[in-house]
Amino acid sequence: MPVFAPQHVDVSLSEGVSIRWADGHLSQYKIKYLRDHCPCATCTDAHGTGETPTATRPAGPLPVLQPSGHRLQKVEPVGRYALQFYFDDRHSSGIFTWTYLRELCPCDACRPAERDRAKERRKS
Ligand SMILES: [Zn+2]
Ligand SMILES: [Zn+2]
Secondary structure (H helix, E strand, O other): OOOOOEEEEEEEOOOEEEEEEOOOOEEEEEHHHHHHOOOOHHHHHHHHOOOOOOOOOOOOOOOOOOOOOOOEEEEEEEOOOEEEEEEOOOOOOOEEEHHHHHHHOOOOOOHHHHHHHHHHHHHO
């Protein structure tokens, strides 16, 4: 099993995270994407039952500083194996290991491979 290690990590609290891996691959993640893929128990349960309801908020002037989970307050390393993201909706229980982040890489080179693997799983 390959062990993924980052060579360089760039964090923008309003934009997202980019990781240059030791094998030269570059992964760029939007904060919303990371929030949607939070691996904590709360979020993975919610993923199973569908989207979190958001329709209850009344329409009106845009609340500019409304916590949305689309910005980060901070990012902290967890040992040598993971990152912990503090989202601006006060959610911070997800520990993103390097391996998980690499599997999550949204780039064209990585995502089609994942879709193929999913197809293979369904066939068998
Ligand atoms: Zn979570
Ligand atoms: Zn990739």
